[in-house]
Amino acid sequence: MTRPKKRFTQLIEEIDRTPWGPAEQALVADAVALAVELGDERLEYEARMRQTASANMNGATDVMLNSFAWCLARHDADPQRFPADLEYGGADLMWQFKWMASSLRSSPAFSVEQIAAVLDDMETHYRTAGLGMSGVLTARFEDAWDAGRIDDAEALRVQLEATPRDDHSHCDACGRSQFAGFFAETDRDAEAIRLVEEMLEGGFSCGEEPEHALSRVLVPYLRAGRLDEAKSAHLRSYRLAKDNPDNLRIVANNIVFSALTGNEARALAQVERHIAWLAHDGLNVDAHFAALAAFAFALDRVTAAGHGDAPVRGADSPSLIAFFGEHDGAWGAAELAAAAWGAAERIGSQFDRRDGTEGHARSLARMRALADEHYDVPIRSDAFATTPDSATPGDPDAWFDRVMDLAQFGAEHETLQALPHALAVEDRSKVAQLMSMRLGILIALDRADEAADLLPARIDALRAAGLDAQADLEQRVGLATFGLNTADAAAALEDELANAESLPAWSRGDIAISRASLHMQADEPDAALDMAEIAARAFADADDVRLSNTTTLVAIAAVLQKGDIEAASALLDRFLAQDDLSVGHRAQALQTRARVRGGSEDYARGAADADEASRLLAGLGATTALATAHLLAGALWEDAGDPEKAVARYRVTSRLVAQEGGDQAGADFRLARAMLAAGDAEVAAELFGQVLEREEQADVPAASRAMTASLLARSLGSAGEFGQAVGAYGYAADLFGEAEEHADQAMALTERAKILARFDEHDDAIESLEAASEIVRKAPEAVGALADVLHNLGQAYGAKQDDRAFALFDEVAALAQEHEAGWLLADVTDSRGRVLAQFGRIDEAVAAALTAADGFAAIGDAGSAGGSELFAARLLAGDDRAADAVPVYRSALEHAVEHAPLRQVSALELGNVLESLGRQVEAAEVRALIES
Template identity: 80%
Template sequence: MARPKKRFQQLIEEIDRTPWGPEEQALVAEAVALAVELGDERLEYEARMRQTASANMVGATDVMLNSFAWCLAHHDADPQRFPADLDNGGADLMWQFKWMASSLRSSPAFSQEQIAAVLDDMEAHYRAAGLGLSGVLTARFEDAWDAGRMDDAEALRVQLEATPRDDHSHCDACGRSQFAGFFADTDRDADAIRLVEEMIEGGFSCGEEPEHALSRVLLPYLRAGRLEDAKTAHLRSYRLAKDNPDNLRIVANNIVFAAVTGNEARALALIERHIGWLAHDGLNVDAHFAALTAFAVALDRVVATGHGDTPVRGADAPALVGLFGEHDGAWTAAELATAAWTAAERIGAQFDERDGTDGHARSLARSRRLADESWDVPIRSDAFVATAPATTPTDADGWFDRAMQLAQFGAEHETLDALPRALEVTDPGKRAQLLSMRLGILVALDRIEEAEQVLPERIAALRDAGRDVQAELELRLGLATFGLDTDDTRAALEEELAAAERLPAWSRGDLAISRASLHLHADEPDAALDLAEHAARAFAEAEDTRLSNTTTLVAIGAVLSKGDLEAATALLDRFLAQDDLSAGHRAQALQTRARVRGGTGEHLDGAADADEVCRLLAELGATRALADAHVLAGALWEDADHPDRAVSRYRLASRLRAEAGGDATGVDFRLARAMLRSGDAQEAAELFGDVLQREEQADVAPASRGMTATLLARALAESGEFGQAVGVHGYAAELFGEGAEHADQAMAMTEQAKILARFEEHDDAIRLLEGAAEIVRGAPEAVGALSEVLHSLGQAYGGRGDERAFALFDEVAALAQQHEAGWLHADVTDSRARALAQLGRIDEAVAAALTAADAFAELGDPGSAGGSELFAARVLAGNERAADAVAVYRSALEHAEGFPPLRQVTALELGDVLEGLGRHGEAAEVRALLES
C-alpha cells in the first residue's frame, strides 16, 4: 500500500506545480482515481479539492459541480478531517463556493430557487466559519447582474464597495474587471475604462485577467473615440484568451469588436476558429448565449459587406446541430447569422423565463443596435478572398479554353478539376488535347495506374481526329511522351527519335519535347536545349503556336539550369513581347521572370511581375496556384523592403490555402514576419503565437520552432509585453539548445538578458549573458553571434565597473578587425569609453569616445558619431571641465543635423553648459536652435 500512496503524493506535488490545462487535468483525474482505488477519503478530498479548481479554470462545469458537492458534504460531516482550507496555496472550499452560484446561474436548467439556496448556503457557511461577507456579497451582486435585476445589482455593488475586503474578496484584478463590466453594461464607460486602466497600470492579473477586463472596455474605448487604445486592448485580450475554451465570453467580446471596426474578415476567421467551443461546456449556456449573439452580430456585418455566401468552416460539426439545427452541407454566413440569432433568442427566452426578468432580451436588443454603429480600426491579419471570376465558362468549349490555359500555366490540380466539364466537347481533336493534358498531369502526380487507364481513350480520340500516325506512336510508346521517366521510356524515345524523319512534323516535335523534358529533369540542360530547338522547328513547321510557346518555356528552363541568367532574361523578355501568348503561358513566363529578377536583386520589377501573375491566375480561377503566386509576390515585396505590401499578398495566400483545406502555417509565418517589419507588432505577436502552436502540434523541428518563438518574443517586446517576451525568449533558447543550434541559443539568452537589464534586473541579466558566452564559444564560426554576446556581456560588466569588460571588448575588437567590420569596431570602442568612465578613468574615456565618433563619421553614420561625442561632452562637463566640453558639444550638434531628438538634447545641454560658464549670448544662440 505504501507504493500507491507515494505515487499519490507525487501526483499532488506535480499537480501543484503544473499550469492549468490538459496535462494538469490528466494528473488530477489520475490522483482522484488512485485515491478511490485506495479507498482513502482523506486523500480523495485532497484530490477533489484540486479537481474543483482545475475544472473551474478549464470550463468543465459538470465536473466542478460534482467535485464541489462531494467535498462540501464531507466537510460538513467532519470539518476536522476535511478542512475547508488545505493550505496548499490553492482555492479553499469557501472560496470555491463563489463559483457554484455562478455556475448554476449559467444554465437555465437550474431554477432561481436552486441558485438562491446555494447563495443562502454560502452565507450560512461563511457566517459559521466567522468569515467576512465580501465574497457572499460578490456572489449576490453577480447573480442580480446576470439576471438583469440592475437596481438590485447597483445596490449590492455600493454595499460591496463599502464592505471591508477580506481573504475571500475578489482579487484586485477580478474585482476591477467585474465592476468595469457592470459599468459598461450600465452606460458608465468612463468608469469602466478607469477601472481597467488602474488594473493594467498596477500590473494586476489573475486566471482570466487582464484579458476579460480588456474585452469589457472595447466598446467603451470606441465610444470614447480612443480607437488605438481599443485596438491595443483587443489584440492583447484576444491573444491571451484564445487558447482556453473557458474564455468563450472574452472571445465573443473580441468578435463583436472586430465586426464593428471594419474587420469583418477577421471576425469571420475568429468565428471559424472558435465555433467548436460552443460544444465544450454544455452547462455554460450563458456563455453560449453571449457567443451566439456575437456571432450573429459579426455575420450580419459579413453579409452587409457582400460576403453572405461565404461558407463558415466548422459550423456543420455534428456537435452543433443542437444549437443551429439540421443543415444540408456547409453553412453560409447569411444562413448562420439567422440561425445564430434564432438560437440566441431561444436561449435568452429560457433565461428570462427562469429569472422572471427581461435581462437577456435587453442584451439582445443592445446587440442588434450595434448594426447602426461602426468605427474604422484597421487590422490586417485577415481578408476576404475574391470569389470565382465573373468569366466562369458557361459551356464545354469555354471549359476547354479554361483547362488549356490552366495546363499551360502548370496548375495541375485546377486543370484536373476543369477537365470533366471540358471533356464534354464534341470535337475529337479538342478531346485528344484534353486527354493529353490529363495524362501528363497524372504522370506528374505519380498516378500511373490512372494514367494507364486513360491512355486508350487518348489513342481513340486521336484516331477519331484522323491522327492515326500519332495514335500508333503513342500505342508503341505508352506513357513515354507524357513524362514517365524510366530506363525503358528513355530508350524508347531515343529509338523513335532516331527514326523520326518518317513522322509528321507535329509527331517529331512531340518526341523531341518529351525527351527534352526528361533531360531537363535529369539536370542535363545542354541535351534538353538541343532537343528543344529540334522541337521548335518541328512545331513551327506544323504551325502549332501553342506547342511552339511551350517549347520556348522548356528552352528557357534549360538556359536557367545552365545558370545563364542574362540569356534567360533576354529570352523571357522576347517571349513576353509576343502577341500570340495565351494567358497561361504569359503567367508562367512572368512567374519565371519574377523569380529570376528576385535572384538578381531586381525585387521591385520581380514583384510587379508576380502581381501580374496573380491577376492572370485570378481570372483563370487557379486558386491553388494563386496562393503560391501571392506567396511569391509577398516574398519579393519583402525583399524590396515594402513589408506593408507583402502583408496584403501573404494574407490573401493564407486565406486561399485555408479555404482549399491546405496548411497555411508557412504563409502565416511569413505574414507575421511582414507585419512585424511593418510596425504591426501586436498583430504579429498574435499570429506568431498561432504559428508556434501549430508547429508544436505538428512536432516541427525544435530549431524551427525556436525561430518562430524568437520572432514572437520580439513582437511581444515591441508591443510592450516585456514580461512575456522574457519568457518566450527563454523558451526559444531551450528549443535552440534541443536542436543543437548553439549560436541561436546564445542569442536568445542575450535578448532575454537585455530585457531584464532594461528593468534593472542586472544580476539575472549577467548570469544569462555569462551562460550565453559559454555556449556561443562552442560555435566560433558564428562570428556575428559570438561578437554580439561577448559585446553585450562586456557592456553589462562595464556598467558595473567590472574590469572583466575590457578583455571582452578586446576580443570583439579583434573579431571586428579580422572580418573588416568597421562599424562594430567603432561601436565596441564606444562601449569601452563608457566602461572607462564608469571606473573614473576620464581622459581615457573621452579619448575612446572621440575615437569612436571619428570612426562612425568616417563610415557615414553621423547619428552614432554625435551620440559618442555627446557622451564624451557629458563626461567632461560632469568632471569640472565644462570649457573643454563646449567644443565637443558643438561637434555633436553638427553631427546631430537630421536627427531631431539628438539635436534637441545636445542643444539643451550645451546651452546649460555655456550659461554656467557665463557665456550668456552663446547660450541664447544655441537655445534658439531648438525653435528653428
C-alpha cells in the same frame, strides 16, 4: 517502483507547479484516481480540492460541480479532518463556493430555487466560519446581474462597495473587471473605462484578467472615439484569451469588435477558429448564448461585406448539430448567421423563462442594435480570398479554353477539376486534347496506373478525330509522350525519333518535346535544348501556336537549368512581348521571370511580374496556383523592402491556403514577419503565437519552433508586452538548445537579458548573459553572436562596477580588429569609456569616448560620433573642466547636423556651459541653433 503514497505526494507537488491546462488536468485526474485506489478519503480530498479549481479554470463545469459537492459533504461531516483551507496556495472551499452559484446560473437546467439554495448555503457557511460577507454579496450581485434583475444588481453593487474587503473578496483585478462589465452593460462607459485603466495602471492581474476586462471596454472605447486604445485592448485581450476554451465569452467580445471595426475577414477567421468551443463545456450554456450572438452578428457583417457565400470552416462538425441543426455540406456565412441567431434566441428564451425576466432578450436586442454602428479600425491579420475577375465559363467550349489555360500554366489540380465540364465539346479533336491533358497530369501526379487505364480511350478519341498517325504512335510508345520517366519510355522515344521523317509534323514535335522533358528530369539541359529546337520546327510546320509557345517555355527552363540567367531573361522578355500568348502561358512566363528577377536581386520588377501573374490566375479561378503566386509576390515585395505590399499579398495567401489546404503555418509565419517589419507588432505577435501553436501540434523540428518563438518574443517586446517577451525568449532559447543551435540560443538569452536589464533586474540579466557567453563559445564560427554576447555581458558587468567588464571589452575589440569590423571596434570603445566613467576614471573615460568618436567618424557614422563626443563633453563639464568641454561640444554639434535630437541637446548643454564661463554672447548664438 515508487510506493503509491509517495507517488501521490509527487503528483500533488507537480500539480501545484504546473500551469492550468490539459497537462495539469491530466495530473489532477491521476491524483484523484490514485487516492480512490488507495481508499484514503483524506488524500482524495486533497486531490478533489485541486480538481475543483482545475475544472473551474479549464471550463469543465460538470467535473467542478461534482468535485465541489464531494468536498463540501466531507467538510461538513468532519471539518477537522477535511478543513476548508488546505493552505496550498490555491482556492479554499469557501472561495470555491463563489463558483458554484455562477455555474448553476450558467445553465437553464438548474432552477431559480436551486441557485437560491446554493447562495443561502454559501451565506450560512460563511457566517458559521466567521467570514466577512463580501464574497457572498459578490455572488448575489452576479446572480442578479446575470438573471437580468438590474435594479437588484445595482443595489447589491452599492452595498458591496460599502462592505469591507476580506480574504474572500474578489481580487483587485476581478472586482474591477466585474464592475466594468456591469457599467458597460448599463451605459456607463466612462466609469467602465476608468475601472479598467485603474486595473492596468496598478498592474493587477488574475486567472482571466486583464483579458476579460479589456474585452468588456472594447465597445465603450469605440464609442468614446478612442480607437487606438480600442485596437490595443482588443489585440492584447484576444492574444491572452484565444488558447483557452473557457474564455469563450472573452473571445465572443473580441469577435464583435472585429466585426464592428471593418475587419470582417478577421471576424470570420475568429468564428472559424473558435466555433468548436461551443461543444467544450455542455453546462456553460450562458457562454454559448453570448458566443452564438457574437457569431451571428459577425457573420451578418461578413454577409453585408459581400461574402455571404463564404464557407465557415468547422461549422459542419457533428458536435455542433445541437446548435445549428442538420445541414448538407459546408455552411455559408449568411445561412449560418441565421442559424446562430435562432440558436441564441432559443437559449435566451430558456433562461428568461427560468428567471422570469427579459434579461437575455434585452442582451440580444443590444447586440442587434450594434448593426447601426461602425468604426474604422484596420487590423490586417486576415483578408477575404476572392477572385473578382473570374467568370464561370458558360458552355463546354468555354470550359475547354479554361482547361487549356490552366494546363498551360501548370495548374494541375485546377485543370483536373475543370476538365469534366469541357468533355461535352462536340469537336472530337478537342476531346482528344482534353484527354491528353488528363494523361499528362496523372503522370505528373504519379498516378501512372490511372493513366494506363485511360490511354485506350485517348487512342480511340484520336481515331474519332481522324488523327490515325498520332493514334498509331501512342499505340506503339504507350505513355512515353505523356511524361512517363522510365528507361523503356526513353528508348521508345529514341526509336521513334530515328524514324520520325514518316510521321506528321505535329507527331514529330510531340516526340521531341516529350524527349526534351525527360532530358530535363535527368538534368541534361543541353540535350533538352536540342530536342526543343526540333520540336519548335515541327510545331511551326504544323502551324500549332499553342505548342510552339509551350516549347519555348521548355527551352527557357533548360537555359535556366544551365544557369545562364542573362540568356533566359532575354528569352523571357521576347516571349512576353509576343501577342499570341494564351493567358496560361503568359502567367507562367511572368511567374518564371519574377523568380529570375528575384534571383538577380531585381526584387521590385520581379514583384510586379508576380502581381500580374496573380491577376491573370485570379481570372482563371486557379485558387491553389493563386496562393503560390501571391506568396511569391509577397516574398519579392518583402525582399524589395516594402513590407506593406508584402502584407497585402500574404494576407490573401493565408486565406487561400486556409480554404484550399496547404501550409497554413508557413503562410502565416511570412505574414507575421512582414507585419513586424511594417511596424504592426501587436498583430504580428498574435499571428506568431498561432503559428507556434500549429508547429507544436505538428511536432515540427525544434529549430523551426525556436525561430518562431524568437520572432514572437521580438513582436511582444515591440508591442510593449515585456513580461511575455521575456518568457518567449526563454522558451526560444530552450528550443534552440534542443536543436543545438548554440549561437541562436545565446542570442535569445541575450535579448532576454536586455529586457531584464531595462527593468532593473540586473542580477537575472547577468545570469542570462553568463549562460549565453558559455553557450556561444560552442560556436566560435559565429563571430557576430560571440561579439554581441560578450559586449552585452561586459556592459552588464560595468553597470555593477565589476571589472570583469574590461577583459570582455578587450576580447570584443580583438575580434573587431581581426575581422576589420570598424563600427564594432568604435562601439566597444564607446562602451569601455562609459564603464570607465562608472569607476570614476574620468580621464581614461574621456579618452576612450573620443577614440570611439574618431572611429565612428572614420566610417561615416556622424550620429554615433556625435553621441560619443556628447558623452565625453558631459564628463568634462561634470569634472569642473568646462573650458575643455567646449570644443568637444562643438565637435558634437558639427556631427549632429543631420540628427536633430542630438543637435538640440548638444546646443542646449553647450549654451549652459558657455554661460557658466561668462561667455553670454556665444551662449546665445549656440542656443539659437535649437530654434533653427
